[in-house]
Amino acid sequence: MAPESDRASAGGPATDVGDTRRRILEMAREEISCAGWAAATSGCLAKRAAVSKALIHYHFQDKDSLLRAVAIACRENVLMRGSARGMRTTHVNPVDGFEEWLEAELASQDLRIALQLRASGRGPVVRAADHVLAAVRSELQQQVDQVFEILGVVPTVPPTSVVDLFMTVTEGAALIPIEPVARLRQMVETIWFSLLSVSE
Numbered sequence: 001m002a003p004e005s006d007r008a009s010a011g012g013p014a015t016d017v018g019d020t021r022r023r024i025l026e027m028a029r030e031e032i033s034c035a036g037w038a039a040a041t042s043g044c045l046a047k048r049a050a051v052s053k054a055l056i057h058y059h060f061q062d063k064d065s066l067l068r069a070v071a072i073a074c075r076e077n078v079l080m081r082g083s084a085r086g087m088r089t090t091h092v093n094p095v096d097g098f099e100e101w102l103e104a105e106l107a108s109q110d111l112r113i114a115l116q117l118r119a120s121g122r123g124p125v126v127r128a129a130d131h132v133l134a135a136v137r138s139e140l141q142q143q144v145d146q147v148f149e150i151l152g153v154v155p156t157v158p159p160t161s162v163v164d165l166f167m168t169v170t171e172g173a174a175l176i177p178i179e180p181v182a183r184l185r186q187m188v189e190t191i192w193f194s195l196l197s198v199s200e
Contacts, residue, residue: 020055020059024060028067028070029070029109032067032113036116036119037119067117067122070117071128072128074110075114075128075132078110078135081104081139085101094147094150095147095188095189098144102184105136106184111170112174114136115129115133115174115175140163144162144166148199153199156199169187
């Protein structure tokens with residue numbers, strides 16, 4: 001028999017167990033994004049997802065398994081967006097394409113959530129969050145390489161340093177959102193202008 005809250009109502013049709021798990025994960029994502037990993041308590045999530053604490057423990061053995069599941073979902077989101085982006089055509093201005101990628105990554109909140117989870121200091125959770133950061137870094141590397149390739153220039157700054165710089169900016173913007181977005185674009189364009197002015 002399905003857990004109590006997986007039934008829509010007494011005598012009503014059972015809801016999909018996967019839907020309940022996804023709803024709990026979504027509430028956890030929102031809570032972590034807004035208030036940090038410590039705020040994602042079973043009581044808070046039960047109330048927000050309209051399920052019992054027992055149902056949360058049915059789906060997630062403990063807080064670490066819930067937080068790891070959130071990180072895994074974030075990584076899958078990053079990889080899925082990367083795959084979808086790979087199928088699109090490139091922009092006339094590759095810096096515009098880079099800025100759109102950055103804005104989409106920040107809007108998804110996946111990086112912010114991973115950084116919040118990393119701050120937990122909980123070994124398995126930190127490792128799962130590091131996988132998200134590695135996926136974002138890989139996407140960032142592809143974006144940087146694409147800008148240089150489309151423009152036909154060779155950076156005089158080591159490519160890893162360029163990626164490090166943009167990763168730092170991206171992480172900072174994920175934790176402390178830069179409003180309005182035009183200010184973020186202005187900052188990114190300034191960095192690109194500086195990099196391209198010393199490229200060959």
